[in-house]
Amino acid sequence: MTSNTADAIPRNQPIAMPAPLQSFAQRLFSGRNVLVVSLVAILSFLAVYPLAMLLYGSLHSTPPGMAGEFNLNGYKSILNWSNTVVLLNTVAISLGKTIPSLTLAVLLAWIIARTDTPWRDKLEVLITLPFFIPPILTAMAWGMLGNPQVGLLNQVWKWATGATVSPINVYSYGGVIWHMMQYSTPFLFLFIVDIFRAMDPALEESSRMCGASRWRTFRLITLMLMLPALTNSFILSLIRGIESFESPLFFGTPAKIEVITTEIYNSINHRATPDYQYATALSFAIMVMMFLLVVWQWWLLKGRTFTTVTGKGYAPNIMKLGKWKWVTFSFCILFFVITVVLPVGQLLIGSFFKFFGFYSYDMLTTEHYVAVFNNAEVWRAMGNTMLLGLLGATAVMILGSIVAYVSVRTKWRGRRLIDGLAWLPWMMPGMVLGIGFLWAFAMLPGPIPIYGTIWALMLAYVALGTPISVRVMSSAYAQLSYDLEECSRVHGATFMQTMWRILIALAWPSFAVGWVLAFFGIMRELSASILLYSVGSEVLSVVLLRLWANGLAEQVSVIGLMMMLLVILFRWVQLKLIKSRISTL
Amino acid sequence: MSAIVLENISKFFGAAAAVDDVNLQVETGEFVTLLGPSGCGKTTTLRMVAGLEQNSTGRISIGGEVVSDAAQDFFIPPERRHLGMVFQSYAIWPHMTVFDNVAYPLRIRRKSAQEIKDRVERALKLVEMGRFADRPAPALSGGQQQRVAIARALVFEPRVLLLDEPLSNLDARLRTQTGDEFRQLQKRLGITSLYVTHDQGEAMALSDRVVVMSMGKILQVGPPEDIYQRPHSRAVAAFFGSPNFIEAEVKACRSDTGGTFVLELDGGWIGPCHSTHEIKPGNKAAVMVRPENMRLVSGDRGPSATGMAWKGIVKESIYRGAHRSVMLDTSAGNLNIDLTALENPAVGAQVDVFAAENSAWAVPI
Ligand SMILES: Nc1ncnc2c1ncn2[C@@H]1O[C@H](COP(=O)(O)OP(=O)(O)O)[C@@H](O)[C@H]1O
Ligand SMILES: [Mg+2]
Numbered sequence: 001m002t003s004n005t006a007d008a009i010p011r012n013q014p015i016a017m018p019a020p021l022q023s024f025a026q027r028l029f030s031g032r033n034v035l036v037v038s039l040v041a042i043l044s045f046l047a048v049y050p051l052a053m054l055l056y057g058s059l060h061s062t063p064p065g066m067a068g069e070f071n072l073n074g075y076k077s078i079l080n081w082s083n084t085v086v087l088l089n090t091v092a093i094s095l096g097k098t099i100p101s102l103t104l105a106v107l108l109a110w111i112i113a114r115t116d117t118p119w120r121d122k123l124e125v126l127i128t129l130p131f132f133i134p135p136i137l138t139a140m141a142w143g144m145l146g147n148p149q150v151g152l153l154n155q156v157w158k159w160a161t162g163a164t165v166s167p168i169n170v171y172s173y174g175g176v177i178w179h180m181m182q183y184s185t186p187f188l189f190l191f192i193v194d195i196f197r198a199m200d201p202a203l204e205e206s207s208r209m210c211g212a213s214r215w216r217t218f219r220l221i222t223l224m225l226m227l228p229a230l231t232n233s234f235i236l237s238l239i240r241g242i243e244s245f246e247s248p249l250f251f252g253t254p255a256k257i258e259v260i261t262t263e264i265y266n267s268i269n270h271r272a273t274p275d276y277q278y279a280t281a282l283s284f285a286i287m288v289m290m291f292l293l294v295v296w297q298w299w300l301l302k303g304r305t306f307t308t309v310t311g312k313g314y315a316p317n318i319m320k321l322g323k324w325k326w327v328t329f330s331f332c333i334l335f336f337v338i339t340v341v342l343p344v345g346q347l348l349i350g351s352f353f354k355f356f357g358f359y360s361y362d363m364l365t366t367e368h369y370v371a372v373f374n375n376a377e378v379w380r381a382m383g384n385t386m387l388l389g390l391l392g393a394t395a396v397m398i399l400g401s402i403v404a405y406v407s408v409r410t411k412w413r414g415r416r417l418i419d420g421l422a423w424l425p426w427m428m429p430g431m432v433l434g435i436g437f438l439w440a441f442a443m444l445p446g447p448i449p450i451y452g453t454i455w456a457l458m459l460a461y462v463a464l465g466t467p468i469s470v471r472v473m474s475s476a477y478a479q480l481s482y483d484l485e486e487c488s489r490v491h492g493a494t495f496m497q498t499m500w501r502i503l504i505a506l507a508w509p510s511f512a513v514g515w516v517l518a519f520f521g522i523m524r525e526l527s528a529s530i531l532l533y534s535v536g537s538e539v540l541s542v543v544l545l546r547l548w549a550n551g552l553a554e555q556v557s558v559i560g561l562m563m564m565l566l567v568i569l570f571r572w573v574q575l576k577l578i579k580s581r582i583s584t585l
Numbered sequence: 586m587s588a589i590v591l592e593n594i595s596k597f598f599g600a601a602a603a604v605d606d607v608n609l610q611v612e613t614g615e616f617v618t619l620l621g622p623s624g625c626g627k628t629t630t631l632r633m634v635a636g637l638e639q640n641s642t643g644r645i646s647i648g649g650e651v652v653s654d655a656a657q658d659f660f661i662p663p664e665r666r667h668l669g670m671v672f673q674s675y676a677i678w679p680h681m682t683v684f685d686n687v688a689y690p691l692r693i694r695r696k697s698a699q700e701i702k703d704r705v706e707r708a709l710k711l712v713e714m715g716r717f718a719d720r721p722a723p724a725l726s727g728g729q730q731q732r733v734a735i736a737r738a739l740v741f742e743p744r745v746l747l748l749d750e751p752l753s754n755l756d757a758r759l760r761t762q763t764g765d766e767f768r769q770l771q772k773r774l775g776i777t778s779l780y781v782t783h784d785q786g787e788a789m790a791l792s793d794r795v796v797v798m799s800m801g802k803i804l805q806v807g808p809p810e811d812i813y814q815r816p817h818s819r820a821v822a823a824f825f826g827s828p829n830f831i832e833a834e835v836k837a838c839r840s841d842t843g844g845t846f847v848l849e850l851d852g853g854w855i856g857p858c859h860s861t862h863e864i865k866p867g868n869k870a871a872v873m874v875r876p877e878n879m880r881l882v883s884g885d886r887g888p889s890a891t892g893m894a895w896k897g898i899v900k901e902s903i904y905r906g907a908h909r910s911v912m913l914d915t916s917a918g919n920l921n922i923d924l925t926a927l928e929n930p931a932v933g934a935q936v937d938v939f940a941a942e943n944s945a946w947a948v949p950i
Contacts, residue, residue, distance in 0.1 A: 200674055200676065202672040202673070202674050202675075202676035203676045203678060205635075205637050205663070205670075205672070205676070206670060206672055206676035206734075206737075207678075207689070208636075208637070208662070208663040208664050209635060209637075209663055209664070209668060209669065209670040209738075209747075210664075210689050210690035210693055210737065210741070211664045211665075211667070211690055211693045211694060211741070212664055212689075212693045213662075213664050214662075216693070220689075221678060224678075224680050225678070225679070225680055227680070
């Protein structure tokens with residue numbers, strides 16, 4: 001029902017109720033209000049409820065669902081020296097990966113957007129690919145590549161130089177940072193490359209005309225104009241680094257380097273009795289930290305975003321590199337080789353040898369493929385992941401489309417609240433949301449058995465995906481002029497017809513692109529899944545982790561390769577869509 | 586000494602020539618405008634002078650010094666050409682105040698703080714923006730940004746000022762006013778200016794000389810009056826307004842003073858007409874008469890010796906406020922005439938139209 005027809009009814013119909021009462025009832029039950037209220041309810045359940053339960057749980061002495069008392073023991077127990085080290089580790093590792101990642105991302109974005117490096121469009125696809133690969137895959141691959149005893153890289157090094165000591169040990173601070181950089185660099189690259197592209201070339205040219213050299217112009221104009229965006233990316237990357245789970249789990253924990261996410265995980269999974277209060281208190285503390293970071297980010301950026309974009313479709317300044325273009329080309333290829341070819345190659349090799357680390361002809365085998373194909377658990381997990389991915393991505397995108405529509409294209413009351421609620425999970429690490437949902441499901445009244453089913457995972461995935469889907473759809477709507485919508489109304493289409501024929505018809509490619517993103521997000525998710533799964537509702541990432549923990553690196557490689565195929569297929573579809581959309585709009 | 590000399594300049598993007606063998610000299614203190622339809626290569630020409638594009642062929646000199654020579658593969662980058670430039674989008678840096686924007690070229694040249702302050706203030710005063718020095722740049726209107734851009738281009742006393750459609754982002758009223766102010770400033774400072782526009786009115790009002798370009802080539806160079814009244818070709822004539830072209834046969838041709846020719850023409854009337862081209866008797870020529878130079882006459886004057894006259898029927902009459910446009914059907918085809926706003930011949934009425942001899946100009950067909 002549209003708001004317009006709802007408003008029109010009282011005027012045209014005979015009055016059955018006293019007028020004020022009737023119009024009140026009309027307002028209350030008009031389609032608009034029902035929609036707004038349901039959105040607020042859904043989003044609150046997805047974000048506010050687990051957050052509130054986190055606070056509740058942190059004050060509660062027993063695990064979720066058991067009778068207990070309220071006390072501050074959780075907070076007391078997290079205040080100790082070893083947690084100070086954990087906190088310092090977390091911040092230091094995140095800073096340690098953010099700074100080089102950002103530098104690298106700026107360099108790569110500059111090469112792709114502003115130089116005449118050959119095959120830049122293809123390089124761009126290659127450079128951004130690692131962002132779409134689940135970190136758990138590359139983590140396991142690097143665990144094999146950089147293993148201090150039998151890692152392939154170490155073996156090659158020893159064979160080539162005759163040395164007896166391994167130069168590389170991924171189980172170290174360096175290893176954690178190295179792995180984080182591999183997916184955070186392409187993530188930052190995606191942000192930065194468009195800023196380089198969209199900048200009005202005249203802003204830099206006028207600096208040249210004022211007598212500044214290329215390098216000075218880059219420092220004084222280009223970088224300074226990008227500063228707000230770079231600050232934004234920096235803090236975003238810092239937050240992502242603090243939330244990161246796979247890298248410290250794989251490379252930190254074996255070396256006794258713990259960060260907040262692994263500390264939470266260990267306190268539930270690796271202690272004789274899971275200490276829920278401790279974990280929950282720690283989660284709540286990390287939420288507070290995230291909140292402060294977000295406030296800091298907001299304060300830094302207040303009123304400091306510059307519009308540097310041209311209206312005209314002018315190509316940005318392209319720098320002619322001469323012979324150097326082959327250097328920049330090789331640099332991009334090197335990045336791709338390190339972040340994609342090496343790990344995928346390792347998975348490929350690992351899957352065909354009897355034991356990982358012992359590479360000789362007589363060790364060649366396909367038994368791991370057979371083992372994986374005969375493993376019912378793997379097939380069940382695959383089915384679960386697919387089901388969750390298909391349904392979850394669809395749900396996330398539908399929710400995101402509606403929320404984005406209400407918040408950017410209407411002037412309805414409550415739209416800011418909806419926007420804020422949808423954004424809230426943005427700063428919740430998956431691990432923290434997982435704990436919040438553990439409590440949230442346990443506190444639900446009896447007849448709603450969510451915990452232990454795949455719907456528990458589904459809800460967490462929808463919550464984690466919504467901020468991104470809202471962003472994708474908001475920017476899609478923002479590109480469509482209001483005229484298109486209004487013109488359709490003027491020509492006789494109803495609100496629903498307009499939605500269907502104009503808005504959805506024009507925005508569906510963005511919907512599809514966002515859908516693939518959401519699917520990737522679900523496929524890679526580990527930190528919430530590991531807390532919320534139970535027997536029968538395992539997903540692939542959880543099974544991978546379990547196999548890895550049982551020392552079955554070879555089977556892990558087989559599953560990893562299957563997931564890689566899926567990643568490449570979906571990414572290819574997504575790129576096709578992006579391309580066709582750009583050429584039609 | 587010429588301030589700017591372009592010799593056989595071309596620019597290729599791939600195989601297509603955006604600028605095709607252009608030759609041009611701009612004298613010191615002169616205001617020269619590149620005029621032409623969108624996509625004809627004006628901006629590319631200007632950017633080659635600036636050094637923002639490298640010319641594919643030819644040589645560019647500024648102030649007697651070669652700055653680019655394609656044959657020698659010699660190229661001085663823009664920052665060492667010492668030119669001021671105003672961009673179409675103004676390119677005011679949003680992360681700086683007005684003062685910082687204007688001070689930028691001086692800071693790059695490492696001037697003392699005192700000198701920077703004095704010169705920036707003087708430049709801002711010149712464009713009447715002194716009060717806005719401390720404003721953040723994004724808080725300016727389009728007209729104000731344009732002034733700041735001019736101040737920034739002038740503050741380091743460049744050899745030449747280059748302007749690429751600097752008025753096109755302003756609304757119509759502001760455009761005329763700002764243009765006139767800029768022309769006064771340019772005359773006062775005597776700064777050599779190369780200006781790009783696609784607006785004929787702007788080019789007429791501002792320039793010492795206009796360069797008419799089309800498809801990468803120069804069609805004609807000359808003072809505004811020449812370009813408008815004495816075009817070399819039909820293309821140049823047609824670029825300004827919508828003149829009438831009347832076909833006529835050349836009966837005789839003799840040269841006149843000043844390199845022009847006088848033609849005896851027969852086009853339903855017999856009369857003399859001037860041209861820059863020598864057209865042999867027996868050939869056809871097109872006589873250009875601008876609508877505003879034609880008028881209605883009462884009574885029968887016949888083909889008088891001082892001009893041309895036709896009889897016609899009013900087919901269309903459009904009131905435009907400042908004047909009235911009338912289309913007549915005559916023996917010479919359809920003719921467009923601009924009348925004063927007070928005249929109002931009825932549609933279908935028979936009228937006599939007259940054009941003085943000195944308002945006609947012949948171009949080759
Ligand atoms: N960087 C470029 N790459 C390819 N073609 C260009 C480029 N710049 C301009 N052109 C082409 O050169 C021609 C002249 O462009 P331009 O000088 O901008 O025209 P004007 O300023 O007269 O409108 C146009 O056809 C345009 O498409
Ligand atoms: Mg142009």
